[in-house]
Amino acid sequence: MAKTLIAFYSRRGENYVNGSIKNLSRGNTEIVVDKIKALLPDADVFQIDTTYEYSKSYMTCIEEAKQELREQARPQVKNAPESIHQYDTIILGYPNWWGTMPMVCYSFLEKYDFSGKRIVPFCTNEGSGLGSSVRFIRQLCPTATVTEGTSIHGAEAANADSEAQHIANLALNQ
Numbered sequence: 435m436a437k438t439l440i441a442f443y444s445r446r447g448e449n450y451v452n453g454s455i456k457n458l459s460r461g462n463t464e465i466v467v468d469k470i471k472a473l474l475p476d477a478d479v480f481q482i483d484t485t486y487e488y489s490k491s492y493m494t495c496i497e498e499a500k501q502e503l504r505e506q507a508r509p510q511v512k513n514a515p516e517s518i519h520q521y522d523t524i525i526l527g528y529p530n531w532w533g534t535m536p537m538v539c540y541s542f543l544e545k546y547d548f549s550g551k552r553i554v555p556f557c558t559n560e561g562s563g564l565g566s567s568v569r570f571i572r573q574l575c576p577t578a579t580v581t582e583g584t585s586i587h588g589a590e591a592a593n594a595d596s597e598a599q600h601i602a603n604l605a606l607n608q
């Protein structure tokens with residue numbers, strides 16, 4: 435039976451919201467994932483995370499992330515599932531970090547064989563849209579079908595019902 439995995443990275447703590455720094459008790463991407471899960475109750479959810487924490491301080495975190503991007507780091511995926519063979523569709527959610535995905539999402543995509551699977555990307559951001567993320571997903575998973583990506587303004591995550599519906603429809607191939 436067709437099965438969907440919602441895999442996402444999201445960081446709680448200080449973030450840049452509509453021009454000022456705010457402390458987020460829940461990450462923007464995480465908020466959108468809840469909406470998608472409500473539309474696809476049979477989907478499994480996996481939170482992609484690093485084995486270490488980034489700084490809660492926004493200013494420090496952006497420097498940490500910049501350094502990882504520069505080094506093309508591949509942080510280990512914490513509690514990674516053994517396999518994803520049971521899923522034929524993977525909804526992949528992440529924030530835009532310096533124009534692309536956090537590097538641990540690269541680690542996640544390199545870890546498994548996505549051949550024949552459908553990847554539905556979505557990205558929350560503060561104005562840069564999807565950046566280069568979908569191009570990199572296609573490069574990392576050349577034998578997967580990667581749908582169009584959906585960009586969501588992070589500060590509006592709580593109101594992103596129509597975007598969540600759009601992502602669910604892409605996952606259902608509707």
Ligand SMILES: Cc1cc2nc3c(=O)[nH]c(=O)nc-3n(C[C@H](O)[C@H](O)[C@H](O)COP(=O)(O)O)c2cc1C
Pocket residue numbers: 443444445446449450458460461462463464492495496497499500528529530531532533534558559560561562563587588589
């Ligand atoms: C390290 C870091 C880098 C970021 N880089 C960008 C960027 O290049 N463009 C952009 O529009 N937003 C950028 N942002 C803002 C986030 O993409 C946005 O706040 C997102 O919704 C955060 O999602 P999350 O709360 O699920 O982690 C950055 C945020 C952080 C912490």
